[in-house]
Amino acid sequence: MKRVILIVLDSLGVGELPDAEKFGDKGSHTLDHVWKANGGLNIPNLKKMGFGNIQGVKNLGKEEKVIGAFGKSMEKSIGKDTVTGHWEIAGVILEKPLNTYPDGFSEEIINEFMKKTGVKGVLGNKVASGTAIIEELGEEQLRTGYPIVYTSADSVFQIAAHEEAIGLENLYKMCEVAREMLVGDKCVGRVIARPFVGTKAENFKRTSNRKDYALDPFGKTMLEYIEESGKRTAAVGKIEDIYNGKGITDAVHIKGNMDGVDKTLEYMDSIDEGLIFTNLVDFDMLYGHRNDPEGYGKAIEDFDSRLEEIYSKLRDEDILIVTADHGCDPTMPGTDHSREYIPILVYGKNVKPGVNIGIRESFTDIGKTILDYLDIKNYANGESFKDLII
Numbered sequence: 001m002k003r004v005i006l007i008v009l010d011s012l013g014v015g016e017l018p019d020a021e022k023f024g025d026k027g028s029h030t031l032d033h034v035w036k037a038n039g040g041l042n043i044p045n046l047k048k049m050g051f052g053n054i055q056g057v058k059n060l061g062k063e064e065k066v067i068g069a070f071g072k073s074m075e076k077s078i079g080k081d082t083v084t085g086h087w088e089i090a091g092v093i094l095e096k097p098l099n100t101y102p103d104g105f106s107e108e109i110i111n112e113f114m115k116k117t118g119v120k121g122v123l124g125n126k127v128a129s130g131t132a133i134i135e136e137l138g139e140e141q142l143r144t145g146y147p148i149v150y151t152s153a154d155s156v157f158q159i160a161a162h163e164e165a166i167g168l169e170n171l172y173k174m175c176e177v178a179r180e181m182l183v184g185d186k187c188v189g190r191v192i193a194r195p196f197v198g199t200k201a202e203n204f205k206r207t208s209n210r211k212d213y214a215l216d217p218f219g220k221t222m223l224e225y226i227e228e229s230g231k232r233t234a235a236v237g238k239i240e241d242i243y244n245g246k247g248i249t250d251a252v253h254i255k256g257n258m259d260g261v262d263k264t265l266e267y268m269d270s271i272d273e274g275l276i277f278t279n280l281v282d283f284d285m286l287y288g289h290r291n292d293p294e295g296y297g298k299a300i301e302d303f304d305s306r307l308e309e310i311y312s313k314l315r316d317e318d319i320l321i322v323t324a325d326h327g328c329d330p331t332m333p334g335t336d337h338s339r340e341y342i343p344i345l346v347y348g349k350n351v352k353p354g355v356n357i358g359i360r361e362s363f364t365d366i367g368k369t370i371l372d373y374l375d376i377k378n379y380a381n382g383e384s385f386k387d388l389i390i
Helices: 030-037 044-048 082-089 107-116 130-144 165-182 222-228 257-271 282-288 293-304 306-310 364-374
Strands: 003-009 069-073 123-127 148-151 156-162 188-199 210-215 232-236 250-254 274-280 318-323 340-348 356-360
Touching: 003 082, 003 257, 003 364, 044 293, 044 306, 082 364, 107 165, 123 130, 123 318, 130 148, 130 156, 130 188, 156 165, 165 188, 165 210, 222 232, 222 274, 222 364, 232 257, 250 257, 257 274, 257 293, 257 306, 282 293, 282 356, 318 364
Parallel strands: 003 274, 003 318, 069 356, 123 148, 156 188, 232 250, 232 274
Antiparallel strands: 069 340, 148 156, 188 210, 318 340
């Protein structure tokens, strides 16, 4: 019985794409620049998988005896956000990017939101860190009752409110209104409820009652093909939200990268056939967007230190794929994602060692290969590289 363990190291790009300049990302290279900022990284397991052998990765040095297959992929979709990258991995290419709002939401959107929710005003309406904005505006939110609306580099409309003062149900209703509004030309990938508690800026704290209102992918994904075949699809981290639950049979949310690895290992103990799909978001959320290359480097090392545990649970017909969804170079100006190649590292007892799968034309090749490996008939986008590696 075959299993694929697919782990996305969120934002760990491996160099600018040919069109990066159009996105303001010329010169970006998340991996090389994090390596350089740290004076090197202690990542022996990723190196053995071929991380330093990928074309365009300069700082790591090449490994003579690579244990698996390696390469990188271009992104065919027009975008550089989480949803776009993950959807493409699973077979859905976006010809038009999901909207992002680097200058905040338009007056038209805010006025429509106020009219349909009945609120008399909103606070924020800008790109912000979720913890920073409740520290900045939480007291005013309590005083006025106005919700805090903010966004990020991703295609998101986030609403923060004190869950005791406004009430969770009221917050969720506002999000439902926003989700119904933000489609078509105003489309965003996710609307997110961000409740918090506390009495003043110094002790405000976000609660676990976050709720995501996503979109169904704009096409059939590998997850749906796998589910329809009767196999299981386990989602670890924000995978369930990214695909709006479509094609997912099991799901668990996590509290950081190491918890994500723990949950992946638990699914490896309990699932006998299908896909375990994990997103580790700390690289992006805690370090990329916060321009912290040292923290980013430590997070890569921490993940590397857990790889042998993952290897130990791989069965004879399992394959492990380690990849990313976009870049987020913490050494570049600004805090936005970067338009980069993503790495593809594949390991398993049946995987030919030292195979260079080259530069793939689309992230969809990953999903296509997974379906091919699991022997699932499909009409998904992409070109399988199974025959190169098995």
